[in-house]
Amino acid sequence: MSEPKDVGDIGITVEFSGGLEMLFSNERKHKLSIPAKDSTGAPLNVGYLVTYLCENVMKDARKDLFVLDGTVRPGILVLINEADWELEGEETYEIQPGDNILFVSTLHGG
Amino acid sequence: MPPSPCALCKINRALILRPKDHSKLCKPCFISVFETEIHHTITTNALFHRGEKIAIGASGGKDSTVLASVLKTLNERYDYGLELILLSIDEGIRGYRDDSLETVKRNAEQYEMPLTILGYAELYGWTMDQVVEQVGKKGNCTYCGVFRRQALDRGAARLGVKHVVTGHNADDVAETVLMNLLRGDLPRLSRTTSIITSTPSAVSADPDSHTNIKRSKPLKYAYEKEIVLYAHHKSLDYFSTECIYSPEAFRGSARALIKNLERVRPSAILDVVRSGEDMAKLVPGSDEGCGGTCSTSIPLAEEEEGGCGSSAGRTVGSDMASMEQQLSQNENVSEAGLEVEITSKRVDVMAQRHDRLTDAVPLPPRKKGQKVKGQGAAFTPKKATKQVMGQCKRCGYLSSQDICKACVLLEGLNKSRPKNxxxxxxxxxxxxxxxxxxxxxxxxxxxxxxxxx
Structure with missing residues (x-):
């Protein structure tokens, strides 16, 4: 969206595909500047990013199509810099400046 | 977490965690393994023979796009000697199929395969937009599913192609196995788990077309997750969308169940597929005795598939809804029973409740006497006996009835509007x-x- 607002923000790229972009203003690629620390002061991890996306980026009301029971809905793949997030610690992965986080839905049809 | 090296080449950084065996692979090794496994499926099941003309049922979605890409790659790499063409069905849904057909057109160029697009309008005289205008959004998926089932076969017959491949993946098959299990419809298992099925088709002036149209699912053992990853890492051009008439279909409970199982234990998907195959072998009168691979006993295809979407998985929306309705009715029944027990000390109440109980108990476990809903008819459980397939007296298509499902639906459509x-x-x-x-x-x-x- 914009350049980092202050030193406390980090710039990352978040992408949605496989139909998920429909929930995010039909935009596949979102350049975001997000706080480097979560509300408790801990470094920003993917789990918090997901919450952040839900609250700040997602305009669609159907949150449950993205997040279910507090985590990314089963059937949605998460790639952190091209790697399966399961190889990176899933929600606990600490986001670094310049990271690319991709959410791909496997749930949509053709 | 420190990056792990690829389990195969030991050099590159692993990017993929395989659901099947938890192995960690790099991008080139994953692509190679994925293709090799499809090749293995094709050869061990003897899906193709040299010189065969194959129509790929193409929707522009991930599954059929990956199927087309992999088949082209394997056909060249292993010299299958196949003639591959794309066959797309245009349901006639404006704003939905338009875009995905554009994707198929690009695929045709990218893979250098001839493309045929066949419309419901051309085949049946009705687009789905017109069907919905007439019957409403509820139940229209039944029409779409029944029409699509025949459309691929009719299209193949027109093109002189005897073999249609579809992009059904392991998740789709596992879901179908669960659905049939939950429905108590084991006979159907053998037809739906088989990697090859056949459909007698008589729709063409060409006398040859009376022979069977073969259907197969080369991606049957491929995880949906890996299909999506393959498409992503190979930068394949595919289109994802939801049908505008059933935007909620992908929330089907069977699909959600499969995805939840996968998260807990990824191998569960293939295990369900294997279980389905094994159960199918045990069903009396099953066609599946040889695992669906011997040419003398190829199970007949499902006569009619209800539901919407490019794959069987998309059927679950309406399907599960009716099942949930049934389950909740069963629940009501048992609750009523419970209530009687608790209050049974009071004889007068007991007598009163007894009436209610007798009302409640006879509720059949299968749906009888329920309100007939639009999609209801398509999911009437099959009798335990093997279906006897003949041909529709009107269109010649495979059918266990005198008149096939599509012709029955068409007859209804062609009658007066308000009635429907x-x-x-x-x-x-x-x-x-x-x-x-x-x-x-x-x-x-x-x-x-x-x-x-």
Whole structure:
């Protein structure tokens, strides 16, 4: 969206595909500047990013199509810099400046 | 976490965690392994023979796009000697199929395969837009599913192709296995788990077309997750969308169950597929004795597939809804029973409740006497005996009835409008305030259907 607002923000790229972009203003690629620390002061991890996306980026009301029971809905793949997030610690992965986080839905049809 | 090296080449950084065996692979090794496994499926099941002309049922979605890409790669790499063509069905849904057909057109160029697009309008005289205009949004998936089932076969017959491959993946098959299990419909298992099925088709002036149209699923053992990753890492051009007439279909409970199982234990998907195959072998009168691979005993294809979407998985939306309704009715029954037990000390109450109980108990476990809903007919459980397939007297298509499902639906469509609309809208009308006269029945229905979104 914009350049980092202050030193406390980090710039990352978040992408949605496989139909998920429909929930995010039909935009596949979102350049975001997000706080480097979560509300408790801990470094920003993917789990918090997901919450952040839900609250700040997602305009669609159907949150449950993205997040279910507090985590990314089963059937949605998460790639952190091209790697399966399961190889990176899933929600606990600490986001670094310049990271690319991709959410791909496997749930949509053709 | 420190990056792990690829389990195969030991050099590159692993990017993929395979659901099948938890192995960690790099991108090139994953692509290679994925293709090799499809090759293995094709050769061990003897899906193709040299010189065969194969139509790929192409929707522009991930599964059929990956299928086309992999088949092209393997056909060249292993010299299968196949002639591959793309066959797309245009249901006639404006704003939905238009875009995905554009994707298929690009695929045709990218893979240098000839493309044929066949429309419902051309085949049946009705586009889905027109069907929905007439029957409303509820139950239209039944029409779409039944029409599509035949459309690929009819299209293949026209093109002189005897073999159609579809992009059904392991998740789709696992889901179908669960659905049939939950329905108590084991006979159907053998037809739906088989990697090859056949459909007698008589739709063409060409006498050759009376022979069987073979169907197969080369991606049957491929995880949906890996299909999506393959498409991603190979930067394949695919289109994802939801049908505008059933935007909630992908929330089907069986699909959600499969995805939840996968998260807990990824191998569960293939295990369900294997279990389905094994159960199918045990079903009396099953066609599956040889695992569906011996040419003398190829199971007949499903006569009619209800539901929507490019794959069987998309059927679960409406399907599960009717099942959930049934389950909750069963629950009500047992609750009623429980209530009687608790109050049974009081004889008068017992007597009163007894009436209720006798009302409740005879509720059949299968849906009988339920309100006939638009999609209800398509999912009537099959009898335990093997289906006897003949040909539809009208169109010559495979059918266990005199008149095939598509022709029955078409007959209904071609009759007067209000009749259909009233039948399908029946349930809603009960709870609706008195509605405007019959002149605009279908519009009224559309309005009602928009509610639950």
């Amino acid at each position: 609309a009233i039948e399908l809208g029946y349930e809603e009308q009960e709870s609706e305030t008195p509605k405007a006269e019959t002149t605009n029945m279908t519009n009224g229905m559309n309005k009602v259907q928009l509610g639950p979104g």
